[in-house]
Amino acid sequence: MSASRSDARRAERLVRVYPHAWRARYGPELAQLLMDDMAERPLSPVRTADVVGHGLWTRLAFAGLVGDAVAPERRSRAALGALAGLVAAFLVVGVALWSQLTIGWQWSAPAAPGTKAGMIVMSGALLGFGLIAALAAGPIAWALLGALRRNADAIWRPLVLSFAGAVLLLLGSRHFGAGWPGTGGHAWAGRNLVPGSVARLGWAATLWITSYWAHPGALRSFPAGEIAWMAVSPFALLAVMGGGLRTLRRLELSERTQRWETCLALVAAGVMAAFVAGAGSWVLSGGPGPKNLFRVGAIDMLALALLTVALVAASHSLRRAVGGSSRRRAA
Amino acid sequence: MTSSSPQRRDQDPAELSALGRYAGPATLILSSLAEGDKHGYGLTKDIEGFAGIRLAPGTMYEALSRLERQGLIEALESHDRRRPYRLTALGATALRAHLADQRRVAEVGLRRLESGEGTA
Numbered sequence: 001m002s003a004s005r006s007d008a009r010r011a012e013r014l015v016r017v018y019p020h021a022w023r024a025r026y027g028p029e030l031a032q033l034l035m036d037d038m039a040e041r042p043l044s045p046v047r048t049a050d051v052v053g054h055g056l057w058t059r060l061a062f063a064g065l066v067g068d069a070v071a072p073e074r075r076s077r078a079a080l081g082a083l084a085g086l087v088a089a090f091l092v093v094g095v096a097l098w099s100q101l102t103i104g105w106q107w108s109a110p111a112a113p114g115t116k117a118g119m120i121v122m123s124g125a126l127l128g129f130g131l132i133a134a135l136a137a138g139p140i141a142w143a144l145l146g147a148l149r150r151n152a153d154a155i156w157r158p159l160v161l162s163f164a165g166a167v168l169l170l171l172g173s174r175h176f177g178a179g180w181p182g183t184g185g186h187a188w189a190g191r192n193l194v195p196g197s198v199a200r201l202g203w204a205a206t207l208w209i210t211s212y213w214a215h216p217g218a219l220r221s222f223p224a225g226e227i228a229w230m231a232v233s234p235f236a237l238l239a240v241m242g243g244g245l246r247t248l249r250r251l252e253l254s255e256r257t258q259r260w261e262t263c264l265a266l267v268a269a270g271v272m273a274a275f276v277a278g279a280g281s282w283v284l285s286g287g288p289g290p291k292n293l294f295r296v297g298a299i300d301m302l303a304l305a306l307l308t309v310a311l312v313a314a315s316h317s318l319r320r321a322v323g324g325s326s327r328r329r330a331a
Numbered sequence: 332m333t334s335s336s337p338q339r340r341d342q343d344p345a346e347l348s349a350l351g352r353y354a355g356p357a358t359l360i361l362s363s364l365a366e367g368d369k370h371g372y373g374l375t376k377d378i379e380g381f382a383g384i385r386l387a388p389g390t391m392y393e394a395l396s397r398l399e400r401q402g403l404i405e406a407l408e409s410h411d412r413r414r415p416y417r418l419t420a421l422g423a424t425a426l427r428a429h430l431a432d433q434r435r436v437a438e439v440g441l442r443r444l445e446s447g448e449g450t451a
Contacts, residue, residue: 054389
């Protein structure tokens with residue numbers, strides 16, 4: 001059976017859907033099987049869908065979200081990694097939602113009690129996330145230092161990627177935050193729920209999460225630099241999250257650290273639930289509000305749906321993390 | 332020879348049916364390997380020949396990796412990328428038990444059809 005060079009390239013591309021650890025063991029064999037199959041049946045959408053579907057499923061399994069592909073002793077650790085990713089994604093969408101609302105509050109406090117309560121709960125939840133991150137960072141930083149001393153080669157690439165993404169995101173957000181439509185910083189306003197500098201940074205970092213993409217005419221009226229930032233900033237965020245998660249997965253965490261991080265994850269899930277409840281309260285009670293500042297749009301409904309999905313998936317990961325941890329202790 | 336996870340070695344061989352949606356592909360793969368060692372494409376062609384089912388590559392490797400993890404098959408050394416697999420003793424026991432169950436079910440169904448029970 002002779003495989004053409006293009007078949008080999010197609011096969012290698014398809015195999016890349018699978019996670020790295022799986023590919024290290026089965027990748028060459030699967031690529032060979034695909035090439036043999038392609039020699040017999042050059043085009044097969046069913047084959048492509050089958051490989052992509054199983055590859056994505058295996059990624060979820062290796063992330064500790066489904067199945068039993070990960071050995072029981074590593075399952076809790078994998079689930080914690082997945083949970084960290086879900087919390088990060090939750091925060092991106094959550095901050096986008098919240099920062100739009102804080103703009104409104106800078107101008108005028110919401111009239112509806114449900115909106116007011118919802119925004120206070122959401123702001124408190126974000127503060128909670130900050131505290132959890134601070135408490136989680138210490139042991140992780142310690143493990144990171146240890147890993148850098150032992151085998152820096154395995155860590156430095158994702159670490160640099162994450163750091164570079166964070167620097168780009170911070171600098172860009174500071175720069176484009178100057179165009180923030182809130183009035184924070186004006187002493188006379190006196191209605192601001194959170195410091196304007198914080199709201200401004202959150203707004204600029206998540207500027208790309210907007211319904212303006214569906215309205216190209218309105219988008220064209222934006223300054224070119226701002227549109228470029230909206231296109232680039234998601235990649236900076238991906239670098240922060242992707243690099244951070246890869247670094248986290250490569251760290252050896254002690255049993256004690258894993259228990260501590262699992263406890264914090266339990267609290268984080270509660271904070272996520274509080275944030276979703278706050279956002280839900282705004283969506284249910286929010287009409288246009290004063291000067292149309294708290295209007296609920298289709299994108300806000302979508303954001304709330306995404307937050308709920310992330311919360312459910314995080315709860316699932318947490319159950320696996322806690323289950324794995326309990327099994328290890330029992331063993 | 333590649334070894335599979337040791338913690339899976341002592342499980343009940345009758346667990347083949349517990350593979351859920353992979354029980355079908357697993358039965359076909361183990362039945363094919365019962366004849367002799369085969370690599371991925373060899374399995375595909377053999378299964379297509381005796382069962383009339385062509386296992387897609389993703390499904391094939393999902394099942395192979397699970398079976399290897401359970402210790403029901405083992406990977407052999409290979410000089411190229413077509414790595415052959417072999418049925419283990421545990422795999423043979425699991426397959427025998429599973430097929431005996433299937434045969435019992437098939438016999439009951441056939442007997443009832445022949446006696447005309449439940450037909451309109």
